[in-house]
Amino acid sequence: xxxxxxxxxxxxxxxxxxxxxxxxxxxxxxxxxxxxxxxxxxxxxxxxxxxxxxxxxxxxxxxxxxxxxxxxxxxxxxxxxxxxxxxxxxxxxxxxxxxxxxxxxxxxxxxxxxxxxxxxxxxxxxxxxxxxxxxxxxxxxxxxxxxxxxxxxxxxxxxxxxxxxxxxxxxxxxxxxxxxxxxxxxxxxxxxxxxxxxxxxxxxxxxxxxxxxxxxxxxxxxxxxxxxxxxxxxxxxxxxxxxxxxxxxxxxxxxxxxxxxxxxxxxxxxxxxxxxxxxxxxxxxxxx
Numbered sequence: 001x002x003x004x005x006x007x008x009x010x011x012x013x014x015x016x017x018x019x020x021x022x023x024x025x026x027x028x029x030x031x032x033x034x035x036x037x038x039x040x041x042x043x044x045x046x047x048x049x050x051x052x053x054x055x056x057x058x059x060x061x062x063x064x065x066x067x068x069x070x071x072x073x074x075x076x077x078x079x080x081x082x083x084x085x086x087x088x089x090x091x092x093x094x095x096x097x098x099x100x101x102x103x104x105x106x107x108x109x110x111x112x113x114x115x116x117x118x119x120x121x122x123x124x125x126x127x128x129x130x131x132x133x134x135x136x137x138x139x140x141x142x143x144x145x146x147x148x149x150x151x152x153x154x155x156x157x158x159x160x161x162x163x164x165x166x167x168x169x170x171x172x173x174x175x176x177x178x179x180x181x182x183x184x185x186x187x188x189x190x191x192x193x194x195x196x197x198x199x200x201x202x203x204x205x206x207x208x209x210x211x212x213x214x215x216x217x218x219x220x221x222x223x224x225x226x227x228x229x230x231x232x233x234x235x236x237x238x239x240x241x242x243x244x245x246x247x248x249x250x251x252x253x254x255x256x257x258x259x260x261x262x263x264x265x266x267x268x269x270x271x272x273x274x275x276x277x278x279x280x281x282x283x284x285x286x287x288x
Contacts, residue, residue: 001045001080009054015069016055018086020046023079024106024147027220028173031073034212045080052089059097065124066277068094071104079146081109091116095123102274104129104170108148108156118163125278127198128160131170134179135187142224143175150191157195166198168270171254173207176235177228180205180244182253189257199264199273205250206243209236 009016021042022031032042040046048054059068070076076087091113094101101120103110110117110128120126130153134140137149148156157167169192174180192200209217209232221229236242244250258265264273 001047002040003047003049005049006051006054008058009048009051010058010068013069014066015072016090017073018048018051018070018076018090019074019078019080020048021078022074024075025145026106026147027143027145027217027224028175028207028213029216030208030210030213032213032216033210035210036073036212045078047080047084047086051086052093055090056093056097059093059099062099065097065099067100067102067125067275069102069104069274071129075105075107075147076103077105077107077109082112088113088116091120095120098124100125100277102127102129104131106131106144106147106153108152111156111159114159114163114165117160117165121163121165125276127166127168127274128157129168129170129201129274130157131172132188132191133171133173133175135184135191139179142220143179150188154191154195157191157197161196167195168199168201168264168274169197170201172201172203174205174244174250175207176205176242176244177231178225180246180250182250185250185253186257189254189261192263193261197263199270200254200258201267201270202251202254202258203267204243205247206241208240209242210240214238 021038021040021044022029023043023045081087091101095116101117117126117128132150132153134143134150137151140149160167171185171188218229221232232242255265264270
């Protein structure tokens with residue numbers, strides 16, 4: 001872990017990354033790509049100095065509340081969060097200033113902050129986005145070795161459902177020749193149905209590979225799926241988008257099942273839901 005000074009924390013779209021880097025160890029992680037210009041080891045988490053104070057200053061300058069997003073690039077519940085509580089303190093600021101929250105994670109650690117998530121949702125709007133890739137916990141432990149296994153994330157989704165906190169699930173990535181099966185997707189969708197998930201994000205059956213994460217992924221294939229690496233090399237070469245041979249079949253399956261189960265259908269519709277601030281629920285909040 002190390003600290004680094006930044007001048008701001010919110011993007012133009014009101015997204016933020018409280019940490020840079022991650023210790024979850026997902027073998028497919030795109031955030032390892034060289035294009036993101038990490039100047040430190042990915043597991044050496046960079047913490048933004050005075051992140052919470054910066055967030056408070058920037059929210060105070062906003063003319064009106066909106067949705068604040070976090071977790072798109074680096075997980076806000078990486079292992080260090082247990083000790084540092086930067087995410088929790090940020091949620092406290094978001095609640096204090098009457099903003100909404102869209103937060104994405106793979107970790108059941110988010111339940112530590114269910115009190116704040118509930119309070120934000122009662123005051124304005126809070127949506128928790130959970131990533132699920134693999135229904136089988138044993139395979140999950142290979143693909144995502146240092147994070148809550150899928151069944152634990154399902155339990156977290158159910159706990160959020162009990163509080164009335166809406167959830168969205170990202171079923172992504174689906175790795176060619178590894179978890180690109182109908183059984184896997186139907187198992188994940190069954191979890192989503194049982195947890196009353198509001199919407200599904202699905203970008204097709206496939207993954208992305210580019211310099212930085214490709215090498216890390218291939219080393220993991222050497223350890224766990226040695227025969228699969230050669231199939232990737234032969235089929236995809238250095239391609240960025242690596243779609244499963246079953247992409248059309250599996251995409252049709254997810255589309256049909258999502259509609260049938262009454263979830264928000266289509267990535268554009270889900271993104272619109274995530275970005276929409278619930279003005280009707282907002283209360284008058286003093287900024288002084």
